[in-house]
Amino acid sequence: MVGWIERAEKVLFQTYARFPLVFTKGEGARLWDDQGRCFLDLVAGLAVCNVGHCHPKVVRAIQEQSSKLLHVSNFYYNAPMVELAERLVSLSFADRVFFCNSGAEANEGAIKLARKFAKDRGKDSSFEIITMNGSFHGRTMATLTATAQEKYHKGFEPMVEGFRYVPFGDLDALKEAISPRTCAVMVEPIQGEGGVRLAPPGYLKGVRELCDKEGILLILDEVQTGMGRTGTLFAHESEGVTPHVMTLAKGIAGGIPMGVVLATEDVAMSLTPGTHASTFGGNPVAAAAANAVLEILIDDNLLEQMAPVARSLKQGLERIAEKYPELVVEVRGRGLMLGMELKEPCRPVVEGCMRRGVLVNCTVEKVLRLVPPLVITLEDVEEALQAIEAAMVEAYG
Template identity: 45%
Template sequence: MSKQVSRETFDQVMVPNYSPAAFIPVKGEGSRVWDQQGREFIDFAGGIAVNALGHCHPELVATVTEQAHKLWHLSNVFTNEPALQLASQLVEKTFADRVFFCNSGAEANEAAFKLARKYAHDHFGADKHEIISCKNSFHGRTVFTVNVGGQPKYAEGFGPNPAGITHIEFNNIDALKAAISDKTCAVVIEPVQGEGGVLPATPEFLKAARELCDQHNALLIFDEVQTGVGRCGTLYAYQAYGVTPDILSSAKGLGGGIPIGAMLTTSKVAPSLAVGTHGTTYGGNPLATAVAGKVVEIVSRPEVLAGVQAKHQRFVDGLNAINAKYNVFKEIRGMGLLIGAVVTDEFAGNARDFLKAAEAQQLMVLVAGLSVVRFAPSLVVEDKDIDEGLARFDAAVAAVVAAKRG
């Protein structure tokens, strides 16, 4: 018999690097979640943009069940049909010619950065190794990716830090021009900075990055771990911008809740990861790739992608209506169903107060930094759930305002 556990159990047995909510979800269906006490929550957090199709989507449940009766894991000593089918889907639907599978966004970025340096080494020599990233970016928690990320607090205490990494202001073309050189092997950009505040790149910035990379024989990497797989209303956000990278990292929504990551690249760049240069034990396992293949199939349906755009407007209209009552947000921004509500100076640094108040109203939301409330719901969230969730958020905002203003 399983041991009874509670939120207090976390503090007794888990490493204290997280501070999870006071309740424990035990069941989910669509955009609804139930906790140990049977309370029903509306989920606007989406597992941090992972649950692209909500909880227990019937087609995903069927796919998991079918594949679980066939084959789970082989390692990459052998290939497998679901991995090859998923790679073929991604090649067909994107700029990419080649795919590498792993288990997470951090691993996908790690592979991307390693490939960029290896490609530069192979074609231009060891001096061409520098990576340009953006301030407030986030690319993962490995020692390499956390340092490429533009939030120094996440790298503190884990030094010495990898060298050859420069950070510039996001959306600043002049800063990129000043930083890039013939020693640059790659420029990495999130089309929408997720953890950095749900801040979209300008089309001009991405276009300039493409042109500057071409001029300096550097590779352009798009980190689409959070923005990919329909989150922004196209299969990948780069397609909305019309700017094509050389390497793209994908994860989160790709597996719909099953851990998987992917690095996509071109036939020009891919050969630098020759046999033995990089690897993973679990990456591309049949169970994960079978589920991801079904996710890509469903998200690619025209009605799903069109629905993301319509639901974006419903969210924005609802948030603006709330703000008209309480005047707590100075900007509502984002793309598709990755939306950020930036708090006014009155509430600066206190976005988490809104998260906690939402929890009290049985609503799950996120933050992005200290001053942005973030929403990343299911891409197929029903309109009635959006409306009910926003009504609960209205009550949460009212509670924060009452506590602040009296």
């Protein structure tokens, strides 16, 4: 019988450079492949499975909801969607939320919202959105344009009109770039795809102050940093800043597709009936899963429990960096969104870890990115650190 990989290579678009692994089962921080091999997963569906694979509460919520109602049009209401909206509003700066299906779709919504908000205030020529070099906001045409990394634009030109880029972390450059054409600034609190890059302390606060002074919106893309990933429910909480608009996706529904746009009352009201929509947005099964995720993060104290584990992983990486200064540039990140920048490409390290049963990710070629499920244990951390060190020594030592 021809295997899954051979069959996949014949019929799937060749958009991903996949590793030759077929996963069949997940539980907590572990995955099993079709050969029965077990892996410690520090990729977590790329910062998606924050509460762990197949968390019993998420599975139960999906099972119960799917036996009652799978889908209903947004012409009507459904209870899990309303409950989730209430929870998100009570846990954030936002007064209203809009549901969709992915990070890119949430960011599209935020971009449309910012343009419409400016138009509603008579600023007809204010449609430009400023984003940061190295950012990542999605792969649809507008979010791809918002993504200020040329490598992703190549071959898809012309890009969408109305985006402008400035260096991440540079308030003076941002100030300089804001003009009467600007309607919003869009920024990730920590750049994920850009290499787990943090802005200098006080940067987000400065961005918000500039936005307030200029009467433009601050959109925070928390698609990757949200849902507990950095140690607080949303990354901006630890910076003492709130945005006008925030986007979420990835971890929100425990592995079920969902995106959300959250906004303050006055901003949200710019999207009136008929101006924006998404067929599957607020789907009851996805919403039930997301309600369970929030219950695990908040009511079951996962956010508190993850702190010592996150500290131990970062300290362990720092010890490796100290031991091998010839191999490591630096360790950075917050909570369980950590990056170790290497001096050489990290693909051989990723492969070496995989041979040792540990899944890690590599971004911008030389940054080893660790975004494990938040349920990872101290023993898991030890196992991961041993694999990473051994793989690094094997590849470059």
